[in-house]
Amino acid sequence: xxxxxxxxxxxxxxxxxxxxxxxxxxxxxxxxxxxxxxxxxxxxxxxxxxxxxxxxxxxxxxxxxxxxxxxxxxxxxxxxxxxxxxxxxxxxxxxxxxxxxxxxxxxxxxxxxxxxxxxxxxxxxxxxxxxxxxxxxxxxxxxxxxxxxxxxxxxxxxxxxxxxxxxxxxxxxxxxxxxxxxxxxxxxxxxxxxxxxxxxxxxxxxxxxxxxxxxxxxxxxxxxxxxxxxxxxxxxxxxxxxxxxxxxxxxxxxxxxxxxxxxxxxxxxxxxxxxxxxxxxxxxxxxxxxxxxxxxxxxxxxxxxxxxxxxxxxxxxxxxxxxxxxxxxxxxxxxxxxxxxxxxxxxxxxxxxxxxxxxxxxxxxxxxxxxxxxxxxxxxxxxxxxxxxxxxxxxxxxxxxxxxxxxxxxxxxxxxxxxx
Amino acid sequence: xxxxxxxxxxxxxxxxxxxxxxxxxxxxxxxxxxxxxxxxxxxxxxxxxxxxxxxxxxxxxxxxxxxxxxxxxxxxxxxxxxxxxxxxxxxxxxxxxxxxxxxxxxxxxxxxxxxxxxxxxxxxxxxxxxxxxxxxxxxxxxxxxxxxxxxxxxxxxxxxxxxxxxxxxxxxxxxxxxxxxxxxxxxxxxxxxxxxxxxxxxxxxxxxxxxxxxxxxxxxxxxxxxxxxxxxxxxxxxxxxxxxxxxxxxxxxxxxxxxxxxxxxxxxxxxxxxxxxxxxxxxxxxxxxxxxxxxxxxxxxxxxxxxxxxxxxxxxxxxxxxxxxxxxxxxxxxxxxx
Numbered sequence: 001x002x003x004x005x006x007x008x009x010x011x012x013x014x015x016x017x018x019x020x021x022x023x024x025x026x027x028x029x030x031x032x033x034x035x036x037x038x039x040x041x042x043x044x045x046x047x048x049x050x051x052x053x054x055x056x057x058x059x060x061x062x063x064x065x066x067x068x069x070x071x072x073x074x075x076x077x078x079x080x081x082x083x084x085x086x087x088x089x090x091x092x093x094x095x096x097x098x099x100x101x102x103x104x105x106x107x108x109x110x111x112x113x114x115x116x117x118x119x120x121x122x123x124x125x126x127x128x129x130x131x132x133x134x135x136x137x138x139x140x141x142x143x144x145x146x147x148x149x150x151x152x153x154x155x156x157x158x159x160x161x162x163x164x165x166x167x168x169x170x171x172x173x174x175x176x177x178x179x180x181x182x183x184x185x186x187x188x189x190x191x192x193x194x195x196x197x198x199x200x201x202x203x204x205x206x207x208x209x210x211x212x213x214x215x216x217x218x219x220x221x222x223x224x225x226x227x228x229x230x231x232x233x234x235x236x237x238x239x240x241x242x243x244x245x246x247x248x249x250x251x252x253x254x255x256x257x258x259x260x261x262x263x264x265x266x267x268x269x270x271x272x273x274x275x276x277x278x279x280x281x282x283x284x285x286x287x288x289x290x291x292x293x294x295x296x297x298x299x300x301x302x303x304x305x306x307x308x309x310x311x312x313x314x315x316x317x318x319x320x321x322x323x324x325x326x327x328x329x330x331x332x333x334x335x336x337x338x339x340x341x342x343x344x345x346x347x348x349x350x351x352x353x354x355x356x357x358x359x360x361x362x363x364x365x366x367x368x369x370x371x372x373x374x375x376x377x378x379x380x381x382x383x384x385x386x387x388x389x390x391x392x393x394x395x396x397x398x399x400x401x402x403x404x405x406x407x408x409x410x411x412x413x414x415x416x417x418x419x420x
Numbered sequence: 421x422x423x424x425x426x427x428x429x430x431x432x433x434x435x436x437x438x439x440x441x442x443x444x445x446x447x448x449x450x451x452x453x454x455x456x457x458x459x460x461x462x463x464x465x466x467x468x469x470x471x472x473x474x475x476x477x478x479x480x481x482x483x484x485x486x487x488x489x490x491x492x493x494x495x496x497x498x499x500x501x502x503x504x505x506x507x508x509x510x511x512x513x514x515x516x517x518x519x520x521x522x523x524x525x526x527x528x529x530x531x532x533x534x535x536x537x538x539x540x541x542x543x544x545x546x547x548x549x550x551x552x553x554x555x556x557x558x559x560x561x562x563x564x565x566x567x568x569x570x571x572x573x574x575x576x577x578x579x580x581x582x583x584x585x586x587x588x589x590x591x592x593x594x595x596x597x598x599x600x601x602x603x604x605x606x607x608x609x610x611x612x613x614x615x616x617x618x619x620x621x622x623x624x625x626x627x628x629x630x631x632x633x634x635x636x637x638x639x640x641x642x643x644x645x646x647x648x649x650x651x652x653x654x655x656x657x658x659x660x661x662x663x664x665x666x667x668x669x670x671x672x673x674x675x676x677x678x679x680x681x682x683x684x685x686x687x688x689x690x691x692x693x694x695x696x697x698x699x700x701x702x703x704x705x706x707x708x709x710x711x712x713x714x715x716x717x718x719x720x721x722x723x724x725x726x727x728x729x730x731x732x733x734x735x736x737x738x739x740x741x742x743x744x745x746x747x748x749x750x751x752x753x754x755x756x757x758x
Contacts, residue, residue: 133703157748
């Protein structure tokens with residue numbers, strides 16, 4: 001038995017409406033047959049069956065609205081079957097179902113994950129010739145565009161926003177008010193370096209973020225004395241047992257994940273101006289900004305709040321290594337709900353970061369160093385760490401940002417809570 | 421300018437060209453004493469005599485061949501084939517002789533001949549008398565094929581055809597004979613191979629010729645009034661040579677096209693136009709090119725079936741809506757009925 005879930009039909013889709021079922025329970029379904037019409041906020045799309053079998057049960061009736069990943073139907077593929085659904089839709093399919101095998105059910109559940117657009121599909125989106133020409137001329141990334149034409153075809157009207165943005169960016173526009181005189185001239189001794197794909201994505205996404213998201217910044221400082229001591233003693237034990245060391249950053253990931261669990265409204269996304277809702281993410285997926293040879297990449301640690309510090313350390317290093325060698329997949333860089341950018345290793349005292357959309361906040365972390373501070377009536381040297389939260393003011397207010405930082409600071413200053 | 425029918429424009433032009441050049445003569449079935457099955461040649465036998473208006477036996481291959489011979493020797497015959505269906509009996513003369521002689525004789529002989537012939541269904545004339553087979557001739561290098569849709573073009577293109585040194589198939593249409601329009605009083609020939617933009621617009625390009633150019637213009641005007649749509653209409657006027665440039669320029673502007681034709685869809689004139697758009701304006705298309713054509717059946721005699729087989733105005737409007745929907749136009753349009 002295969003569970004068919006609400007597919008993710010575009011990058012920004014969050015939920016879909018079942019418009020019409022083309023099959024009814026008991027109908028046989030072959031691969032590629034149209035199963036259901038699904039409407040997203042912009043387009044109606046026909047959704048094809050990826051597996052053959054018999055439609056056993058429709059879980060979401062026509063008109064129903066459910067979020068991505070919600071099961072919408074069950075397909076009997078003859079290999080395994082789940083326990084009979086609450087109301088048996090018909091006698092024949094129950095009798096046709098082979099005996100239940102729990103192991104197989106588990107496999108089926110894995111298969112049932114909504115098929116994500118493969119990288120290749122994303123490269124070759126259906127687009128009208130006019131759209132392809134405009135995309136070439138304006139260096140637009142069609143993977144970011146949702147097609148509202150028949151079958152999801154990207155049509156000229158879908159480029160309105162991107163074209164407007166491209167005009168604002170204006171690197172190709174004839175008039176560039178910011179620059180005086182030509183950019184590429186002998187006086188500057190300039191030469192052209194072609195954009196890599198990563199560079200282009202950075203330019204576009206962060207440009208859009210800085211332009212459209214009302215950022216505000218809250219800075220806090222933590223006494224990291226205990227954190228440094230904890231790391232030292234942890235690493236002594238880890239070394240003794242032949243395991244990998246943990247870094248301050250690994251401890252910080254853990255601290256952020258726990259702080260996010262306490263303040264779920266920070267683990268959130270603004271959808272768009274037309275949306276009447278914002279999104280709160282139940283999973284805490286922390287992105288780590290990594291400087292790769294190609295530019296900034298942000299691999300994501302899924303469910304960071306469910307992992308121990310040493311697990312986080314192992315995973316963060318694996319992802320950073322992959323990112324450095326360009327062997328990191330799009331999948332490993334998507335799904336983040338919060339990002340940490342740490343420039344401490346460069347000795348940076350403090351800085352502010354630009355939010356990585358569609359996330360709601362990013363933490364910019366400076367170096368941990370010894371500073372003279374007043375403790376009681378004495379001035380002593382203590383390890384101190386500064387960090388600045390950049391937050392999207394459309395969904396996060398100053399007080400919430402301050403409370404989040406307060407929690408984070410408390411966790412850093414009482415670090416035993418990070419490892420219990 | 422004078423308001424007159426398509427039929428009258430043809431008649432008057434034949435007469436004035438016969439007055440202008442004594443080498444111009446008419447030949448065909450029932451064109452003299454009977455004054456033509458559709459009365460285009462009314463009064464001309466009386467005025468010009470039997471030498472210039474030749475009634476013939478019912479023998480299309482024979483009189484077409486005779487006209488070719490006369491043209492090779494310096495006359496300018498205007499052949500009337502009663503309907504384009506009967507030209508099939510003369511197709512060897514037209515395709516293997518009229519079209520080939522100039523080239524095969526190395527330019528030493530030419531065939532300055534016009535074959536006037538009406539096409540068009542919708543008159544309950546049955547499957548063999550209701551065809552639109554101008555495609556057969558538009559296919560052949562060595563021929564020119566023109567298809568006027570208005571009285572003014574009937575005049576200007578007929579003048580051009582008679583004065584042209586190549587054999588020209590001059591396509592008329594039964595449904596157009598009684599349509600009226602302003603016709604210039606001067607005798608300026610049209611340029612064969614030049615389409616006309618009969619309505620400017622920027623939402624979509626609607627392309628037709630002969631009767632369907634007429635239909636296209638009418639529907640575009642209707643949709644402008646009722647839906648606020650701004651559709652550009654192209655009347656091809658000439659099928660060979662085909663004015664690809666005008667088509668391509670228009671589609672570059674509108675980004676979408678619907679092609680209308682009275683003949684069958686498969687392998688039709690519309691297919692050639694669509695291919696021209698793909699060649700010349702691929703990067704400007706925002707939606708697939710659509711064609712509206714006749715049902716793929718021999719034309720039925722029954723009135724209701726005949727009407728169903730022919731492309732209807734509703735078919736055209738639906739094709740336009742589908743194309744505009746595909747480019748998201750109607751979603752953003754704020755016309756009075758949206």
